[in-house]
Amino acid sequence: MTSYETNLASEFYILSVLHRLSINATLTLGNKKSVDILVIRQAGDAVTVDVKGVAGKHDWPADNIGATPNHRHFIALVSYEGAFPDPTILPSVWIIPYEDVAQFTKQYQGRKNVSRALLTKNGESYRNAWRLLIKDAETL
Numbered sequence: 001m002t003s004y005e006t007n008l009a010s011e012f013y014i015l016s017v018l019h020r021l022s023i024n025a026t027l028t029l030g031n032k033k034s035v036d037i038l039v040i041r042q043a044g045d046a047v048t049v050d051v052k053g054v055a056g057k058h059d060w061p062a063d064n065i066g067a068t069p070n071h072r073h074f075i076a077l078v079s080y081e082g083a084f085p086d087p088t089i090l091p092s093v094w095i096i097p098y099e100d101v102a103q104f105t106k107q108y109q110g111r112k113n114v115s116r117a118l119l120t121k122n123g124e125s126y127r128n129a130w131r132l133l134i135k136d137a138e139t140l
Contacts, residue, residue, distance in 0.1 A: 036051040065114075
């Protein structure tokens with residue numbers, strides 16, 4: 001298993017759940033990007049999602065997460081909890097507004113990560129927070 005497989009599976013998992021919720025969403029193409037999914041809420045109202053997936057109970061790489069707030073962009077963090085090869089086990093998911101993710105990031109030597117420890121301790125309200133992607137833009 002490679003990180004490419006984990007990331008691609010994570011993007012399709014998020015897309016699949018959005019479609020199960022009857023949300024109009026599409027996968028974007030390309031490898032070096034910070035927008036993986038485009039969510040169309042209604043005409044003239046769209047948000048974007050950057051999906052980050054890990055196979056185990058690890059931090060998520062966050063080098064491409066900048067400091068500029070963007071209320072129409074979200075980070076979806078997916079963890080397969082060490083059971084990536086087992087399709088009967090659902091991954092854990094956190095949906096975080098872009099401007100809120102900084103409180104969970106840690107800078108390590110040469111690398112920035114979203115800290116799993118910080119997220120599990122202080123980010124329970126973001127676990128399975130699909131509602132954040134489907135509510136009206138006026139309420140954001």
